[in-house]
Amino acid sequence: MVKADEITVLLRRAPLFCDISAQTLEAISRKAQMVSYASGERLFSSGDSPDYLHVLIEGPVKLVVEQFDGRESIIELLQPVDSFLMAAVLTAKPYLMTAEAIGPVRVLLIPGELLRRLVGSDPHLALIMLASMGNQYRQLVRHIKDLRLRTAAQRLGVYLLQLAERERGGDRVRLPFVKKLIAARLNVTPESLSRAIGELRQAGVEIHDDEVHLRDIEQLRRFCHVDHILDQLDEDLFVLSER
């Protein structure tokens, strides 16, 4: 059993909770539970009732949409610390996606009912949740733009640029998932991913196993037609009304 004050420390690391009031965070920590999953286990399935907001503390998770015939399509690959599927929790409507552990995973579960109540009493929390929802919405718009307007090589390039931006690692990044998963996330076959890796050499990208060297980030941006404004990560939850 993880204690409430340990949970507080863990939650403060999540972008969603790093800036909320001590009182609200305490109310959340008291009711949050830590749950572990083995690789391959489902955290929940699409159609399930969204009883909890999930905050990923440890390990990797994939979010997929499923088709009747068992086919699935990876929408997102998540790493700690990240909260996910807030839209289902806040609207209290069934999950549209399935979440599956792709390694040993630890997750904090925050009761959705508590969260919805707190949003009604803590305007600052409401603003943070709105900013976060807004960012997640914008991430999906980018995802659709990638699917519709970019080639496989450009999609991979944008993905690598986002990794570099997220990890602030300069020109060297490590692939956080096996290539097969990354291919599925980018909606390309493993063969197309291999071709895309070859194509990206002309944009100065060298990939050996999971080590990536971006030798010329500006050239890669040009190759992918990255727009500095539109393609940036929206991870900051800066709430505008407080400027």
Add this chain to the structure above:
Amino acid sequence: MVKADEITVLLRRAPLFCDISAQTLEAISRKAQMVSYASGERLFSSGDSPDYLHVLIEGPVKLVVEQFDGRESIIELLQPVDSFLMAAVLTAKPYLMTAEAIGPVRVLLIPGELLRRLVGSDPHLALIMLASMGNQYRQLVRHIKDLRLRTAAQRLGVYLLQLAERERGGDRVRLPFVKKLIAARLNVTPESLSRAIGELRQAGVEIHDDEVHLRDIEQLRRFCHVDHILDQLDEDLFVLSER
């Protein structure tokens, strides 16, 4: 110049504003402005600063993502009454999409700065905005699922089912846009749309010009593998914490 009390009446028709307090609605109406656009005019371009929430009062609008080379891809076709791109307004980050009038259009502009301030002082408004953002997020998830897992004919079928549900018109609906636009919205060529229309005959769908007859809605649902829970429209802004 449209008077504030006329604006109040117009705003009450929008799902987003039908249920907010009289006081908040009055504050919004006082600052809202009505603006007209001719067909082909842009309401805003991607990258613009999101100074206003747009509420579509009259006429059709397309939302597109654009590529450097002028290619565009239609993400959504909007009809009154609908508010759009709330995510940009609430996060005060540049629009990711461009909005263009595809007929004569009238739009109410609500200052984003006012809206962000009101969200901080009216918890009920915050909850409604969160529910609305959540629904819009879920609509994009469905969109991605369609793009990745459904054939052209299935995408068209789902689109027709959604029209029928929205207009509560039973088994007869009218296409609200020309076929070329609908094809672009579904991410298929006009030729593929024609083939899809042919394929849908086996699912009891008859389309003559813009008149659609869904002779067997259950059969069409099966053909498209529609899930009653996951594919429903999320237009109700029922806020859960108030149950």
